[in-house]
Amino acid sequence: MERETCQRCYLEEKIPTHQFVKFDLHVHYLCKECWEGFRRWFHWGQTEQRPKQLEIF
Numbered sequence: 001m002e003r004e005t006c007q008r009c010y011l012e013e014k015i016p017t018h019q020f021v022k023f024d025l026h027v028h029y030l031c032k033e034c035w036e037g038f039r040r041w042f043h044w045g046q047t048e049q050r051p052k053q054l055e056i057f
Helices: 032-044
Strands: 003-005 012-014 020-023 026-029
Antiparallel strands (some): 020 026
């Protein structure tokens, strides 16, 4: 796997193929931290981290 650049924070790391958001026909690959933040926002509608025991994924 190649090192990719996160399209949100510009961090370079190995980004798996499932860590992306498709919006307006554009694919945006995200680093692990940005991906986790997006998942939290998508599932719970907030940017704050919840305690680990409450996460179901």
